[in-house]
Amino acid sequence: MMRLTDLGVIKSIFEKYDFNFSKGLGQNFLINPTVCPKIAEMGNAKKGFGVIEVGTGIGVLTAELASRADKVVAVEIDKRLMPVLDETLADFDNVKILNQDILETDLNKLIETEFEGLEVAFCANLPYYITSPVIMSVLESRADIKTLTVMVQKEAGDRLCAKVGTRECGAVTVAVNYYGEARKLFDVSRGSFVPSPKVDSCVIQIETKQKYNLTDEQEKMFFRIVKAGFSQRRKTFTNPLSQVLGIPKAEIGDILEQTGLKRTARIEEIEMDKLIELAKIFSSI
Numbered sequence: 001m002m003r004l005t006d007l008g009v010i011k012s013i014f015e016k017y018d019f020n021f022s023k024g025l026g027q028n029f030l031i032n033p034t035v036c037p038k039i040a041e042m043g044n045a046k047k048g049f050g051v052i053e054v055g056t057g058i059g060v061l062t063a064e065l066a067s068r069a070d071k072v073v074a075v076e077i078d079k080r081l082m083p084v085l086d087e088t089l090a091d092f093d094n095v096k097i098l099n100q101d102i103l104e105t106d107l108n109k110l111i112e113t114e115f116e117g118l119e120v121a122f123c124a125n126l127p128y129y130i131t132s133p134v135i136m137s138v139l140e141s142r143a144d145i146k147t148l149t150v151m152v153q154k155e156a157g158d159r160l161c162a163k164v165g166t167r168e169c170g171a172v173t174v175a176v177n178y179y180g181e182a183r184k185l186f187d188v189s190r191g192s193f194v195p196s197p198k199v200d201s202c203v204i205q206i207e208t209k210q211k212y213n214l215t216d217e218q219e220k221m222f223f224r225i226v227k228a229g230f231s232q233r234r235k236t237f238t239n240p241l242s243q244v245l246g247i248p249k250a251e252i253g254d255i256l257e258q259t260g261l262k263r264t265a266r267i268e269e270i271e272m273d274k275l276i277e278l279a280k281i282f283s284s285i
Helices: 005-018 033-044 060-066 079-088 107-114 128-141 156-160 171-179 215-230 236-243 249-258 273-281
Strands: 049-054 073-074 095-098 120-126 147-153 182-189 201-208
Touching: 005 060, 005 079, 033 060, 033 120, 033 147, 033 182, 049 107, 049 249, 060 073, 073 107, 095 120, 107 128, 107 236, 120 236, 128 147, 128 156, 128 171, 128 201, 147 156, 147 182, 147 236, 156 171, 156 182, 171 182, 171 201, 171 273, 215 236, 215 273, 236 249
Parallel strands: 049 073, 049 120, 073 095, 120 147
Antiparallel strands: 147 201, 182 201
16 A cells, blocks of 8 residues: 655655646645544544545545455545546555545435445545535535534534533534534644645544434425524624514513523523524424
8 A cells, every 4th residue: 555644655656647736626635644544543444434525635544444454435626637647546446536526416315325334434634715605515415424524624624513502602513413413533633634724623523413403494494594593693683583583572581491591691601402402482483
């Protein structure tokens, strides 16, 4: 297996294929040899599992996944990397590369087509600018994926793993908690990449779980009030709710009190179970 984290190997590959980093695609390549084996080991790359990978780079993580899992389907948007991957992953017969955009990929169809008889995990070293869209796209697809193990900007990772009902949480925190449970696995320093980004990273894992049995209408209301609340997170929750739902603030205040909340509560102070309860109430009005 090629030493794909060796800077000399990386440079020789880039020279051979006349490859340059794409700032537009947020490309940073791993040179720390300890990171990808840890992601693979902790990310359910093992016998009986197929793995969907997003953002292959030159195949560092792909190789580690393929050496452990039964099958890897890697989705890479940069067509310039296709001939590179043909060489760097030549030793593996259980890897399929799809040159397409993960945000336009039908994950349910992919899993049905490629992973029959296997459990499925998702692993990715994502460009920072698409972290939240990709994670939410996977979760919202409700594809049968056991875990999402993702490298993200450290600040974003801290937010994703924050407790709902604290100042550190955001709308994406609440959304992730709706579909599963997130935890941080380990930190990754900026010096682990070339070119080195300006911030540190971390690896998080989301275990998908069906925790809340809401109707379609209740679910729509849940995300509607969460989006409204975090659009004005420093204001009391009654303000954005009144604007979005067309209900007088006094009436909303009464409902908050009925659920055990203060009339002056802000959304960042409200825990997950209370948000679920409010979604049920408001969807019935």
